[in-house]
Amino acid sequence: MKALVWCGKHKVSVETVPDPTIINPRDAIIRVTTTCICGSDLHLYDGFMPTMKAGDILGHEFMGIVEEVGPAVHNLKKGDRVVVPFTIACGNCFYCKRQLWSSCDNSNPNAWMAEKMMGYSPSGLFGYSHLTGGYAGGQAEYVRVPFADVGPFKIPEDLTDEQVVFLTDIFPTGYMAAENCNIQQGDTVAVWGCGPVGQFCIRSALLLGAKQVVAIDDVPERLHMAQEGGAVTIDMSDEQVYERLLDLTGGRGPDSCIDAVGAEAHGMTVDAALDKIKTTLFLSTDRAHALRQAINCCRKGGTLSVPGVYIGFPDKLPFGALMNKGLTVKTGQTHVMKYLKPLTELIRKKQIDPRFVITHELPLEQAPHAYEIFQKKQEGCIKVVLKP
């Protein structure tokens, strides 16, 4: 089959590799019909993520048709059309039983590796380094899906791939980030980063009743998309973020701040310049400019919600501000399985049409080009959908 293979920093290529096969009884093989590049794939592409190995197949946002199921999978059959959550979960452990799917105890074969770094291991993830399992990803023609009786979610015939493929990650991720803000009447939610997850944060926060959503970025087409989604925008390249937020909230500050940027923030300030030097020299793993600014701008007693992916040890976090203002911090990889049904309903009821975020649809063969324009924010690229 054809698959997008990671060969090193800024080096990906489409190769012919062996087809996956059923290994465990709860496996299924999915023939991928639509797959996407995620903003978090850029952390791999940019060489920020440790434990990548040349030859790894990338991709964790994919959907398709069930080709084959293992003997223990009884709820799926050949021909079913499914979306596949990027988190892999066994369904039976303490965490899965409490809907904390992305904390599954049993799905990361390299749990020992993550334990050394984090104390305990999160769930396995598709195509996202060996720290989270080393599973072959979905930017490919076929994928082996472990615990296929838990993750894959059958999609009604009346919805197209493009309408539902973001259920695999970015829509639930944006939605969970907004839900984590515990939005009350009259609330202002500020969102750092208007990439695909940020866009879904904006729309989800409004769906969940925010009075005002403020979106912060410096890429014109992303700010434009945020505005179309109902946000007030701040262009951080020519506006003072803190001052504008104060003005927009009558001097109170946002009730909740969402960092939808993660480990590779860039900024216009001294701390951002220092981060760039340190991460280049591998003195630090993360550039946390957006996170710092979100902590500082959040009102007292407010909520900091972090869907952006961090890797290890971001530097110079203003923990004093966090503590003294009594902020609530909510974060985590998305518990995707929890959101599949309710968000599919939102799509069916036309309360949201996730297709708004798609700017490019390309064949899988052009994935290396797609990575390049996505990473460089060229050609107005915000979200790439790939067709194997």
Next chain:
Amino acid sequence: MTTYANPRNKIKASRSPQAETFNKKGVHVRRAYTVNKSASDLFDFWRNLENLPKFMTHLQEVIVLDEKRSHWKAKAPAGTSVEWDAQIINEEKDKLISWRSLEGASVQSTGSVRFIETGDRGTEVRVVLEYIPPGGQVGKLVARLFGEEPSQQIQEDLRRFKQLMEAGEIPTSQGPRGTCGSKKSRRTTS
């Protein structure tokens, strides 16, 4: 040689919950995992000692000889193996199993597993394992059974027990890989 009919005593005596040494005195490992299954399910699986090689990768085979006695075979480097006989020395239904190698066995080995129900958190499985290799060639082989990090390897064995019990299978990321231009085949485990 001490037997650990009551592993709790041993735990109290230890400085670290995962104390591990591998010197003349052998391998000593203790580790607890909480498994989301009833004590009775876990006890039954473990009590059939022939199941142990399903999650303990250093074991090749355990053959149950009678109600108490069993024959153990462990993989040793270079395709060889080390074998010994063991017997169950203490057993409380759904609570405790402990075993030790028979006198004169080539490998002195003891182990115990205790199952403690916690209500809604599952069952705590507390394992103590000890291997004391003899001198000579067999001792060298035994010393190499577990590689350089015996504690880590045995902990991984116990994790596999939890995975097998909770998920019904042991996860693997074995699967296709790219070559990035190298000629070497890349279908490997990670």
